[in-house]
Amino acid sequence: MIFKRLSLIAMLTALCLVSLGAYVRLSDAGLGCPDWPGCYGALTVPQSVDAIAQAQTVYPHAPVEAGKAWKEMAHRYVAAVLGLMVLALFILGWKNKSSIRTSPWVTTGLAGLIVFQALLGMWTVTLLLKPVVVSAHLLGGMSTLAILVWIAHRHWGTQIGRHMIPASYYWLIRVALLVLFAQIFLGGWTSTNYAALACTDFPTCHGQWLPAMDFKDAFHLHRELGESADGGNLTLASLTAIQWTHRIGAVITLIYLGFMAVNGLKYGQLKTLSIALLCVLLAQISLGIANLLLHLPLVLAVGHNFGAALLVVIVVLLNSKITAQSR
Known part of the structure; x- marks a missing residue:
């Protein structure tokens, strides 16, 4: 069953994402990109001389630090992949609600949590690492991991x-x-x-x-x-x-x-x-x-x-x- 395999892959991705998020935060790269969801107005980190110059014009108070920016964008890319997996679990959960081993409402709640996590990720940047937002983002990541572990174990483990x-x-x-x-x-x-x-x-x-x-x-x-x-x-x-x-x-x-x-x-x-x-x-x-x-x-x-x-x-x-x- 696709749902069963995807739940395990999503769980492992969430575990990696939590660790990657910690790496970004602890290496002071949380504001590597001053905007969201892109980086200096683009989907990748500015690399060329012209791109960097344009980025500095738009964001004069945020010097381009490519190393930190790539760390932040890597975190966002993996988060986006996980978001797509959760969306697929949500759709498959309702489509196969008679055969999966968890309530489709669990995947619905998970999808809602992912949306809220995305908002917290945005607020982390726009509110300049406000402690309550960053801490909530961490708890949201751990909660996402917990729900995915639950879903995966219901399909792969024994009770x-x-x-x-x-x-x-x-x-x-x-x-x-x-x-x-x-x-x-x-x-x-x-x-x-x-x-x-x-x-x-x-x-x-x-x-x-x-x-x-x-x-x-x-x-x-x-x-x-x-x-x-x-x-x-x-x-x-x-x-x-x-x-x-x-x-x-x-x-x-x-x-x-x-x-x-x-x-x-x-x-x-x-x-x-x-x-x-x-x-x-x-x-x-x-x-x-x-x-x-x-x-x-x-x-x-x-x-x-x-x-x-x-x-x-x-x-x-x-x-x-x-x-x-x-x-």
Whole structure:
């Protein structure tokens, strides 16, 4: 079935896109193109002398940096391909609603999410990397990945149903998605506010367990990048609050997902996924600490984002695994 194969390809594309988006953001290429959806008014990055001159005339305050622009456009090209795949899944879902293993309303919701993601991508550029927009774009990308993983697993994987595990463990897996996405938001908020190195020591922060922090400005959602709620510069105390909260979230996530994974080892059909969750979870925590101590090298920072995407994949697989097929 075309729908089945396409769901798997789209899932893998979304996983690549999330990592590519992290690479673009972390290499400061998010504004590599000052407009959207093109780049300096064209579908490709200006290359010739005349094209660059024309681009600088139209956008005098945005010097052409070909390297950054190509990174941004590569991200947009892959996003466009994924968008076409989701459109195809939407059409095929309704056309074959009697034979697919998910409700066509799932693909409808996914299509709507893709449209909203495109708008967030545009606002990311036009609103000059406003933290709440960039963080929402990250959550939207992870949500897109999660839905595609669900669709793919319903067609490629097997389910055991909730009756095979205790109710307490069933709900532990369900709530894990909320815990994980809350931590992804904190990680995205840390990255988009450039607060990843607000504390450069570990496990303390500025040599203290409870450093001076300003939570009011740190989590004010409607401010501009680098600004406080009243328009002033964001202080070190605010950046510290963001970083410190992300650390606390990491501890909570480690304990919660770790406990869930260890308990999952008792159930044969969940054992492989539980082992994978433990491995990725430990790798993710190690990458987070390494990013801090090594001052955020690009390869480790992108790897940390990829690790978060893998955690989403595994937790969604567990949720699909315990949900019996309805047809």
